[in-house]
Amino acid sequence: MKKKVTAVFDIGKTNKKFFLFDQDFKEVFREYTKFDQIVDQDGYPTEDLHKLQIWLKAVFNRILASEQYDIKAINFSSYGASLVHLDENGEAISPLYNYTKPISEEIVNRFYQSYGPALTFIQQTGSSKEGLLNSGMQLYWLKYTKPEVFKKIKYSLHLPQYLSYIFTGIPLSEYTSIGCHTSLWDYNKKDYHNWVYQEELHKILPPIVSTETSINMNYNGKRIKIGVGIHDSSAALLPYVRSLKDPFILVSTGTWSIALNPFTSTPLSAEEVSKNCINYMRINGKQVKASRLFLGNEYKIQVQKLAQLYGVAPDYHKSVSFNEQAYYEITKEFEHLFKWESIENTPKVCKTELPYDTFEDAYHHLMIELVKLQVNSIQIAKGSEEISKLYVDGGFSNNDVYIKLLSHYMRNMELRTTDASLGSALGAAISIADTKLNSKFLKKNYALKKHVPLIIK
Structure with a gap:
């Protein structure tokens, strides 16, 4: 009889991991891999999204066909401060920009001149001033330094939600990714910060759902509960x-x-x-x-x-x-x-x-x-x-x-x-x-x- 399991992809910057947990949350299977980094348009090292997507699908399909395990649910954990930008066809239109990538001080200063003072802004968003480590800053940077890329964006997904999107095709946002040093969220208002609406970024950020949300769907002929990532x-x-x-x-x-x-x-x-x-x-x-x-x-x-x-x-x-x-x-x-x-x-x-x-x-x-x-x-x-x-x-x-x-x-x-x-x-x-x-x-x-x-x- 097949063992009922929950599958989890845990994607770090270095190690890409896949786990199976039984109904008591005991680990019953794991698989690790690493990928060589590629570079973005500016020559800065970054994640190979194409290779990552191929590996995710290959591992999952192999386990799905296994005679040993019966996958009932799948979810995704990953590092934050990283966005995948999709066009109207649901394809990634740019590399995943590395959050360690330096950006122009001029852009950062312009942002805080428009939406600061910095101390007040940091208190409201719970996010220190750290360039692309604030994923909201990435959207602002793209809008004003790479407008040809920005205007093609239909949705911008944080990496955990992009991993889920690969399997569901449904673009969503969830709280833990939005709220972690992104500069997007106003903790006092419990909503996106005013600057997000003023820059009309809310139009490319998908609907927000609870992190506990899962989508029941037919995947390769099997009924599976798919999480939205965390x-x-x-x-x-x-x-x-x-x-x-x-x-x-x-x-x-x-x-x-x-x-x-x-x-x-x-x-x-x-x-x-x-x-x-x-x-x-x-x-x-x-x-x-x-x-x-x-x-x-x-x-x-x-x-x-x-x-x-x-x-x-x-x-x-x-x-x-x-x-x-x-x-x-x-x-x-x-x-x-x-x-x-x-x-x-x-x-x-x-x-x-x-x-x-x-x-x-x-x-x-x-x-x-x-x-x-x-x-x-x-x-x-x-x-x-x-x-x-x-x-x-x-x-x-x-x-x-x-x-x-x-x-x-x-x-x-x-x-x-x-x-x-x-x-x-x-x-x-x-x-x-x-x-x-x-x-x-x-x-x-x-x-x-x-x-x-x-x-x-």
């Missing part, structure tokens, strides 16, 4: 929102460490904006306050330097466990010693000068400084809300020194770590399922682990 960060948050009753902060760690607060209703303050705080969006359109820190990137830079300085292997840092005595000695008369390369230095350190004889001691000092920054980032996301639960997933969830220090400095919150390696894909599967989750879900599917604060002598 932004990957919002997808990773969803299993927590669905399974936990009490308010919480989720710290998603990696290159960026992002503290997510889905339980806030207050607009971003000027101070929060100045501290790199933006909004993400839940599947129901509610805001998620997100405090961002380039923690993983800075960590990578600094441990490479320490490895060279102390003559140890590049991955030696992975074997270092928390040492209480080292912590005690370092914090007796603590001072900041590290000069950051990718994070603003506060207080200012002109040069890294370390008094330690061992890598372990220097590493502990580094982690104390980084975790203090992390604590500050969590406090920014938390604001004045009464929240006592703290969850950490991603790369740092397995770092013993980071977790011990965080549980110590955040002892007023209950800290738990999770192994959410399937986070975005699992969130996409859950978003179109009718199943209700409970608190046991994280324990069962995410290796939930509770951490008790240290008792420092």
